[in-house]
Amino acid sequence: MTTTPTISFTRTEPYRPPADHVRLQAEAPIAQVRRPDGRKVWVLTRHEDVRAMLMDTRFSSDRRDPRHPSHQPYMGPDYKPGLIEMDPPEHTALRRSLIGEFTVSRLARWRPRIQEMVDDSIDAMLAGPAPVDLVEALSLPIPSLVISELLGVPYADHDFFQRNSATFSRFDATPDERVVAVTNLKAYIADLVQQKVKEPGNDLLSRQLAAGVTPEDLGPIGFLLLIAGHETTANMISLAIATLLDRREKLQVLRDDPNLTIGAVEELLRYFTIAEVGHQRLALTDVEIGGVLIREGEAVFGLANIANRDATVFADPDELDFTRLARNHLAFGFGPHQCLGQNLARLELEIVLATVLRRMPTLRLAVPFEEIPFKENGPNYGINELKVAW
Secondary structure, three states: OOOOOOOOOOOOOOOOOHHHHHHHHHHOOEEEEOOOOOOOEEEEOOOOHHHHHHHHOOOOOOOOOOOOOOOOOOOOOOOOOOOHHHOOHHHHHHHHHHHHHHHHHHHOOHHHHHHHHHHHHHHHHHOOOOEEEEEHHHHOOOHHHHHHHHOOOHHHHHHHHHOOOOOOHOOOOHHHHHHHHHHHHHHHHHHHHHHHHHHHOOHHHHHHHHHHOOHHHHHHHHHHHHHHHHHHHHHHHHHHHHHHHHHHHHHHHHOOHHHHHHHHHHHHHHHHHOOOOOOOEEEEOEEEOEEEEEEEOOOEEEEEHOOOOOOOOOOHHHHHHOOOOOOOOOOOOOOOOOOOOOOHHHHHHHHHHHHHHHHOOOOOOOOHHHOOEEEEOOOOEOOOEEEOOO
């Protein structure tokens, strides 16, 4: 009898995807394995196969189905799903209403305000004693400030909003603390939506209500925008800066040519990917991917982290090359569920990196790179604490 191998999502090298993912791409790029919880899933590790799966609506994102790998007991038939938990046509209609909020041209208007937020955070860092934790001082506050203004969070509520957002993302928060933070934020977003019903403003929630999105649908959307864009962007800021401070030759490349910052953002996104266990789907019928038959009712993971190291798509994939200009990476997913906020994340990352390089020329790690506490066991890769000085 053949034993189904167990797959680990733990990274043992900061600059490499989990070893099991590397091995599978080389030896069995489409394989059925067991998750740490014992459940069988198919894993796809090639760029082409992951893209094909994410484009195919025969693979479901509806987590209300008990067979879905992300289904939870509370997700019964009456559960109100978020945008990433839906299939067409329900998903299509809601996404269409939101897509205009995240176009490059609309987000360009946010550049001065985001720049101001980043400058204020760096001012506060430089005014105080070193070392400081960059995660707490810069990486977490920027995404939180941006999304709160986008949603129309009143300034008087910023402390509550940021405190609970930070608790949800804090590595040393207990499960109970996270549950309380999530409950607080969901209740807050629901109340905020009701406030916008009564007193609309110039913000995303108000515009969505005016476009006909119901308050019942808008609450989960607002919460998703908060969570999905908060921790992931914060992790990417920390990883990017830690990498540049560790690999000084890469830092010098950007100092010599600041125009490469946009390319650096894309390459760092490809290189780290962040989402270790994203892109989970359920086969709604028998589907063939890459010559392998996946049966109805079977769970599938598209491992974008290793697909972004596919040597048939990215030459020298383990090399960090800021001139690569490869925007066909899968850090933001692909297909109908490709990340809505990707242009906003890119803008935040570009502004943060460019500003840190310009304003903090003597920035350095305050601890050896080997002592940085990485988030090595999913669901999102990142750094728990990044002590820096200047």
